[in-house]
Amino acid sequence: MKVTVNTLHKKARDGEKIVMLTCYDASFAQVMDEAGVDVLLVGDSLGTVLQGADSTLPVTLDEMVYHTGLVARGAKNALVLADLPFGAYQQSREQAFASSARLMQAGAHMVKLEGGAYMADTVRFLVERGIPVCAHIGLTPQSVNTMGGYRVQGKTDDDTARLLADAKALSDAGASLLVMECVIADVARRVTEAIPATPTIGIGAGLDVSGQVLVVYDMLGIYPGKKAKFVKDFMAETGSVAGAIRAYADAVRGRTFPAAEHMF
Structure with a gap:
């Protein structure tokens, strides 16, 4: 059955976990689709896992359009979600719409x-023009230079208040x-409870969210350097x-992933 925005919202209302993985090509899209993954995220993480860059910042809109097309051709049922890359939407609402239209096409x-919250006006502008939007808060990789590195979010009262305000906006x-x-994890739970109309997807955000996402290469144990705390290698078990993809989907839906050792 084709997964739509309404499907995801119904899953969240019914307490059924949403399963998301990053995906960059048609072959992986077909495998994920057959395994019942709900959402295929064409992530700008391709900059690090495919291109060998040290961040997502060099990824271009043309590259995102190319990989989105590959994934869309391999997916029959899953919802295809595409990242707007750095520099393709921050300048203006109109720029965000033009970039989004290319990804949708x-x-x-x-x-x-x-x-x-500063992106709320852009989100509203896109939604009013027929483009569904997934927002991304907490650690935002495109802002790694202003954040001073890849740091856990929600450690202080002020940080928690900001995350809650951002989510609500x-x-x-x-x-x-x-x-x-x-x-x-506790902050992610509070955010999820505060925005019942919008399902939440966690990556290193605990269990009390509407669903989970991982970078597929991380989930398969293919990553350089030290493994992130929130990652589990499902390939090692299967x-x-x-x-591995089926095991990940089953673990998310069965609420056995993430376990305590994967949470902050």
Whole structure:
């Protein structure tokens, strides 16, 4: 059955976890689709895991359009979510719409942008023009230079208040989904409870969210350097890509991932 925005909202209302993975090509899209992954995120993480860059910042809109088209051709049922890359949406609402339109024309069903309450006006502008939006708060990789590195979010009262205010502003603006990255588990729970109209997707944000996302290469144990705390290698348990993806989906839906050792 084709996954739509309404499907995701119904899953969240019914307490069924949403399963999301990053995806960059048609072959992986087909495998994920057959494994029942709900959302395929064409992430600008391709800059680090495919291109070898040290951040997501060099990824261009043309590259995102190309990879979105590949994933869209491989996915029959999953919802295709495409990242707006750095520099493709921050200048103005009109720039964000033009960039989003290209991703939608390439096959995306929704676009994702990073940023807090200051992006609410852009989210509303896009939604009013027929483009579903996934917002992204907490650790926002495109802002790594201003954040001073990849740091866990929600450690202080002020930080928690900011995350709650950001989430409410983005939800009120019409965001269809909200990704929270590297957020203290209890804070992510509070955010989820505060925005019942917008399902939340965690990556390093604990168990009490509407769903989970991981970078597929991390989930398969293919990553340089030290493994992030919130990552689990599902390939080690299954021995095949398809088996690892199914195991991940089952663990998310069965609420066994993330476990305590994967949370902040």
